[in-house]
Amino acid sequence: MTEKIFNGIGASPGIVIGRVFLLDRRKVVVAGRPIEDVNVKNEIARFKKALEVSKAQIDEIRKRFTRDVGKSHRYILDTHIMLLEDKMLVEGTIKRIKDAQINAEGALRETIDTIARKFDAIEDEYLRERKHDVEQVAQRVLRNLTGKKQESLSEISEDAVIIAHDLAPTDTLVMRKDKILGFATDAGSRTSHTAIIARSIGIPAAVGLEKITGAVKTGDVVILDGIHGVVIVDPDEETFLDYLKKQRRYKYFEQELFKLRELPAETLDGHQVHLQGNIELPEEVATVADHGGIGIGLYRTEFLFLNKDALPTEDQHYQAYRHVVERAAPHEVVIRTLDVGGDKVGLPGFHEKEPNPALGLRAIRFCLNQKDIFRTQLRGLLRASAHGKIRILVPMISGLRELRETKALISEVKHELRSEGAPFDDHIQVGVMIEIPSAAMVSDLLAQEADFFSVGTNDLIQYTLAIDRGNEHVAFMYEPLEPAVLRLLQRVSLSAHEAKISLAMCGEMAGDPQYAAILLGLGFRTLSMNVASIPWVKKVIRSVRMEDAVELADLVMRQPTSELARSAATAFMRDRFPDLVAEL
Numbered sequence: 001m002t003e004k005i006f007n008g009i010g011a012s013p014g015i016v017i018g019r020v021f022l023l024d025r026r027k028v029v030v031a032g033r034p035i036e037d038v039n040v041k042n043e044i045a046r047f048k049k050a051l052e053v054s055k056a057q058i059d060e061i062r063k064r065f066t067r068d069v070g071k072s073h074r075y076i077l078d079t080h081i082m083l084l085e086d087k088m089l090v091e092g093t094i095k096r097i098k099d100a101q102i103n104a105e106g107a108l109r110e111t112i113d114t115i116a117r118k119f120d121a122i123e124d125e126y127l128r129e130r131k132h133d134v135e136q137v138a139q140r141v142l143r144n145l146t147g148k149k150q151e152s153l154s155e156i157s158e159d160a161v162i163i164a165h166d167l168a169p170t171d172t173l174v175m176r177k178d179k180i181l182g183f184a185t186d187a188g189s190r191t192s193h194t195a196i197i198a199r200s201i202g203i204p205a206a207v208g209l210e211k212i213t214g215a216v217k218t219g220d221v222v223i224l225d226g227i228h229g230v231v232i233v234d235p236d237e238e239t240f241l242d243y244l245k246k247q248r249r250y251k252y253f254e255q256e257l258f259k260l261r262e263l264p265a266e267t268l269d270g271h272q273v274h275l276q277g278n279i280e281l282p283e284e285v286a287t288v289a290d291h292g293g294i295g296i297g298l299y300r301t302e303f304l305f306l307n308k309d310a311l312p313t314e315d316q317h318y319q320a321y322r323h324v325v326e327r328a329a330p331h332e333v334v335i336r337t338l339d340v341g342g343d344k345v346g347l348p349g350f351h352e353k354e355p356n357p358a359l360g361l362r363a364i365r366f367c368l369n370q371k372d373i374f375r376t377q378l379r380g381l382l383r384a385s386a387h388g389k390i391r392i393l394v395p396m397i398s399g400l401r402e403l404r405e406t407k408a409l410i411s412e413v414k415h416e417l418r419s420e421g422a423p424f425d426d427h428i429q430v431g432v433m434i435e436i437p438s439a440a441m442v443s444d445l446l447a448q449e450a451d452f453f454s455v456g457t458n459d460l461i462q463y464t465l466a467i468d469r470g471n472e473h474v475a476f477m478y479e480p481l482e483p484a485v486l487r488l489l490q491r492v493s494l495s496a497h498e499a500k501i502s503l504a505m506c507g508e509m510a511g512d513p514q515y516a517a518i519l520l521g522l523g524f525r526t527l528s529m530n531v532a533s534i535p536w537v538k539k540v541i542r543s544v545r546m547e548d549a550v551e552l553a554d555l556v557m558r559q560p561t562s563e564l565a566r567s568a569a570t571a572f573m574r575d576r577f578p579d580l581v582a583e584l
């Protein structure tokens, strides 16, 4: 057997060797096919059988779910069983098989499309969105009709490398519990949320492999190199041994880096840099310190809203933030207010219908549009500020209006809490994420009214270069060293320094060791990143002098293209820091 090599994007570092588990997350596409009169009965029987099997499967999940997780989300599964008995769905499909004389798959598809159109016309937003449940149920029946299985991640054995067309952030979260070796997907990019979570929980991953799902089957031996984004299926002996060696070397280097965790992030000439961790879940706080980070520079709060049948209550917000801030003490926690929409999870009933979600009702736009949801979060956040050092970070600010409106709302919430006698930090800082080019352009104005900046390069690059951060076809254009991006970074840094407000970066660029020296040279002294990157970035910082970093940043800023910037940076680092480059 010859080995097959796939090149994609390294999404989460590490090298693993294991067996493929092919996870089918695509929709089943079926074709309607005319049938003979004599086959009508047979098709109806097939359809009924598929319904029965589907019911039994959901029932099984319901039992397991209730046993393992409790009853809270069981109603979703009950609804799915009810849908399988729904008259419109069942009788509608049978009637179509008879009248139009088409196969069960085609008849079910047409029936579902008709039902979906009816849902579209419903005024009530909540009910309208239930069409997704109908589609999910239909997908299950179609899979049972066509014999295509949808595996669940919880059924996967321990040493699997998951290969899928795409994965949802929720899939990545489940993986953590199942000790999966790593994953690789056709879709995605370094900054897609699935990749970010993979990094934060330390699962090696490669994304943007485009066609890998079509070339592997469950059980194939596979090597996954999450550093370079390479996947090798059925490796030959030489490659296998080569990667065993690479894996050993990588593990050794990781251990060496780990030893840096107690040492300060300080340049050779004594400049202090603050390295902080980005977290998604309250439980991750401890991992930041374990990796040598000090404090949390970005706590993404979206997960409080994930997989829930109701919005989080004020108390749930409060408990989660209090948990984080107490565990991070005496260090600070920068808590970002809700950033839903875009490539992130959308809230059911709010986000399913947007034609262009990246430019839609995302983050602060959503919060200012749904002030009750925002107010609940702010109340929880402010109450938690009585227990430790919290700063509030507002995502997707495009200009002053949104900042002012947000601050006004925070003042109102403070006023409420004060009159209720609830304690909170009255001097809590409110900062903005600089992740929209307009915010970078008016950063001088924003710096007059914001307490701090945190640059989100994942979105800043997406919006500056008009590249969907999750789209593998344009992922090669996603380039932090693009002159337009660098000029915006420089501008933001200048604005922050002139106004004497603190400046941080929390986008993925901050966690990439190849940019660490450039960012220092551009004036960044606080970098917040996924925990796995902290030792790598620390290693660079401890190896350079500030004057070198400034010289490097000047050199890079003078280059007219990203290609030239990259080669200038590489040559500079090789020349000045040959040992460091060899190790990285």
Ligand code: PEP
Residues within 6 Å of the ligand: 298, 300, 339, 435, 455, 456, 457, 458, 459, 460, 506, 507, 508
């Ligand atoms: C960013 O955009 O760089 C960022 C840190 O936020 P997120 O990745 O959550 O959009």
Ligand code: MG
Residues within 6 Å of the ligand: 395, 435, 456, 458, 459
């Ligand atoms: Mg962002």
